[in-house]
Amino acid sequence: MRKLIFSILLIPLLVVSQSTTEYPVIENGMITANPTKIKEFEKGVAAHNKKYHAEGAYGARVYWISNGTNVGKYMWVMGPLPWSAMDTRPAKEGHDEDWNTNVLPYTMAEGDQTYWRFHPALSNFPKDFNLKYLRVMMLDMVSFKEQQFLEQLDKVAAVMKAKYANEPYGMYTNEMPNSKDGRDFAFVDFFDKMSFLGREDTFPKDFEAVHGEDSWESFLNVMAETTNGMQSELWMFREDLSGLSPKVIAMERQ
Template sequence: MIKKIISSLMMVVMVFGTVITVKAQEKAYVMWESITLTPDNTKLKVLETNMRKHNQTYHKEGPYKAYVYHISTGPNIGKIVWEMGPLTYSHLDKRPKEGGHDEDWRDNILPYVKKMSNGEYWKKDKELSNTDMLDQDNNSHPLLYIRYLEVVKGEGHNVKYLFTQISKTVKAMEGENPWSIYYNEFRQGDLGRHIATVSAMKNWAELDKDQDFKETFKKVNGEKSWQAFIENMNDTFSNSWDEIWSFDAKMSGR
C-alpha cells in the first residue's frame, strides 16, 4: 500500500513538473521592439553622434541593448531602424526612462528626426528559426534580408504549415543559412506588416550564390510538393516585399 502511495505521489510530481517546464518554455520567448526613424539628412552627422552617446549610456546591455540599422533597399531607403532587445513585456515596465533617458531622447535625438513610424513588437518563432550560429553583436552577419508578408484574411491557418516546410528546407540546405520568422504582435490595419522573415548575411556577395532552395525543398517535402507549395503561398499571402538592412555598429553604441 505504501509503495502504491509513493508511486502515485512520484507520478503526480513528474506530471506537475512537466507542466511547469512547458509553461516556462512558453514564457521564454524572444521579442524585439522596433521603431523606424526618418532622419533629417542635413543634420545626419549630429544624429549619428547623439544616437551613439544615447545608446552607450542607456542601451548598452541586457534586454535594453540597442541595435541600429540603415535600410538600404526599397521605398524606405535612407530610413533608420532602431531596435531594442531581445526582451519580454515584463521588461518594458522597467525600461530606461528616468536618469535623463527621456530628456536625452527628446533633446538630442528627436530634433534631428523628421518622423517616427512603425513602432512595433516582433516575436520570434524559435522552433522554426535557424539562428543558433549568430553572435549577439551582428559582427559576423551585419546584413539582414527582411521579407514582409501580408496574410489574407481567413487564411492564417496555413501559415504554420507553410513556414514548417520552409524551415525544414532551410535547415537541410548546405552551409549555415541563418534564417528566422517573426510575428507582429499588434494589429496593423491596412499596413499589412503581419510577418517578417529574416535572413542574416555576411556580405552582399551571398546573393550571387545559387542556394538550390527549390531542389532541397522537393527532397525534404516530397518530389511533387513544390507546385502545391507555390499555390498555397499565393492563397495565404496577398502581398510581400523585401528590404536589406545594414547594421551600424557605431550608432548602436559599440
C-alpha cells in the same frame, strides 16, 4: 524563388532559451532623420545608445535601410525580451530628456514602431556570428487565412534545417499587425558578405528533396491563397550608432 517568396524585423540579438515560459519580442523603431541634420542626428543617437542602451536586454542596435521605399531611414532595434520586461524597463536618469533634446529634434515626423514575436523553433542560430547585413523579407497575410499560412512554416523550417543548417536565419510574426502595411510575417537572413545575395537559388529543388515530388507546387498554391504580396529590404548594421556590439550569441538549445 525563395528570394521571391521570403523576401524580412526582425532579429534575435541575445541568448534566447526555448525553455522560457514567455515568448521573446523585438521592438523595432523606424526613424527618418532630417536630411539637413544627418550629422547631428547620428551624433545624438550614438551618444544616447552608448549611454542608455549598451548592455543587457535593453541594449540596442541601429541599422541603415539601403533599398525600397524606406531607403535612407534608420531602424532602432531592442530585444529580444519578453513582454513582462516592458513593465520593468529601466528609465535611467535623464533618458527621456536626452532623447527629446539630442535625437528627436533632428528627425522627421515619420516614425513607425513595430513589435515582432520571434519564433525560436522555426529559426536557426547554429553558431555565434557578427552582424553586418540583414535581408529582411516581409509578407502580407490574407485576412482570416493566417492560420493556414502559418501552418506552412514548419515545412519551410524543415527545409532550412536540412539543407541550410549552418546559416543563421529567423522567422517572426507581427504582434500588432494591420491590414494595410503588408508586414504580418518576416523572414530574416543574416550574412556578412554581399556575395550571399548572388548565390544560385536552389530552394525549390531542396524543398522537394525534403518533402517529396510536386510538394513545391502545392506549397506555392497555398502561398498564393494565403498571402497578398511581399516586400524586401536590405539592412546594414551601424556599429558606430549602436549601443551593442555586432556579436550575436547562438541561441541556447535544450
